[in-house]
Amino acid sequence: MPFELIPAGTKIDFIGKRRFCALLSVGMLLVSGAAVGVKGVKLGIDFAGGTEIQIKIRDAAADEGKIRKTAVACGVAEPSVVRFGGSGDAPEFLIKFAMPDDQDLAAAVGSEACPLSGSDHRALQALQLASEGRDKTGYVRDVLRFAISNAVGPVEVQRTEFVGPRVGAELRRDGINSLLLASVAILIYIAFRFSMRFAPGAIVAVLHDVGITAGVFVML
Structure with a gap:
């Protein structure tokens, strides 16, 4: 018998729960933003x-x-x-x-x-x-x-x-540039593979997940 995480035929009313999920998402982002702003990110x-x-x-x-x-x-x-x-x-x-x-x-x-x-x-x-x-x-x-x-x-x-501090600053700058280039690459790929109207949503989803994850690590 194959392993099924979600049984076949399961139906979830995502549209009906969109308001609750939106409020939950915004709340998590606000908490994460406050944690980052108060405690700050401890860089390696x-x-x-x-x-x-x-x-x-x-x-x-x-x-x-x-x-x-x-x-x-x-x-x-x-x-x-x-x-x-x-x-x-x-x-x-x-x-x-x-x-x-x-x-x-x-x-x-x-x-x-x-x-x-x-x-x-x-x-x-x-x-x-x-x-x-x-x-x-x-x-x-x-x-x-x-x-x-x-x-x-x-x-x-x-x-x-x-x-040294100078090397660390260069690595931070390179990391930010890599994030920006990766976001542009995602936009181009989704626009080419699917539709341009889906691309901004994908970038927002990535930034949403990164923001919440950063807040969790700061609070730990």
Whole structure:
């Protein structure tokens, strides 16, 4: 017996329910728009710029909470920590964050929750290099590696990537241009394949779904 999600012969009065569905749709769009306006859309590192560090910890008990707490103690604001890959005894984590300010680094590094690696002279010298913008990414990476090693377990840095604000702005612009070009392509295809009068409705439907989906992700 074939699987049927909707039994054959089912009749749904879409036209009769059009007013209710229209009000529901408008309501969902208003809620989504308010959520986006109040909370804002949190862009990923690829679009907003920032640093991404992949680490391996040789401790099966390591978890995202401990790593996130240690990163915050070292001056990193709102880091994203995701566990992925690795074996049970050596899990791997991906840490994403916006580069902290020099003042936040200076105030946090050296505290009990974020100890210095090496001598104070070496750490202060590294912080001076960071303030000059020459090796800030490497410095923050080393600070997190040492602090997480103390708080969680031995850390092995797999890779470090940095996306600057200018690159992030270019990616945002390219994404918007791609959306506009895709909308034009949909208009042309529907006009050619069916009728031009159906094309605007298809674009409105796409924007409707994207708007509601964006609001849901912002509220989660």
